[in-house]
Amino acid sequence: MSAIEIAPIKPAVSLDVLAQLDIRVGTITTVADVADSRKLVKLMVDFGDHVRQVLVGMKQEREDPTEIEGCQALFLVNLEPMEMAGQRLSADDPTKRGVVDASSQGDRRP
Numbered sequence: 001m002s003a004i005e006i007a008p009i010k011p012a013v014s015l016d017v018l019a020q021l022d023i024r025v026g027t028i029t030t031v032a033d034v035a036d037s038r039k040l041v042k043l044m045v046d047f048g049d050h051v052r053q054v055l056v057g058m059k060q061e062r063e064d065p066t067e068i069e070g071c072q073a074l075f076l077v078n079l080e081p082m083e084m085a086g087q088r089l090s091a092d093d094p095t096k097r098g099v100v101d102a103s104s105q106g107d108r109r110p
Contacts, residue, residue, distance in 0.1 A: 004061065022078040031066045040084060041065045045075060052077070055084055
């Protein structure tokens with residue numbers, strides 16, 4: 001596994017922008033491979049009142065991504081819908097929305 005490159009700190013945002021973000025704690029219940037992606041794995045995350053599918057660009061960061069099953073993490077849950085590696089994260093279906101690892105910018109290959 002190669003050394004991880006540290007991303008630079010992004011520009012400051014105002015408190016008004018920060019107030020628009022919906023960040024919640026969730027428990028990662030399962031981690032599954034996204035077959036057509038070099039970077040993405042699919043997480044099922046339990047937020048207590050609902051469960052969501054989340055795509056995360058961490059495949060190359062861990063030898064065994066399933067080691068995070070059972071762990072809690074912070075998730076940005078109000079991103080706009082997008083498609084990555086042929087998988088659609090939809091605003092219409094709350095079980096298929098989630099966060100993308102901002103450090104990797106996701107895997108947006110067709």
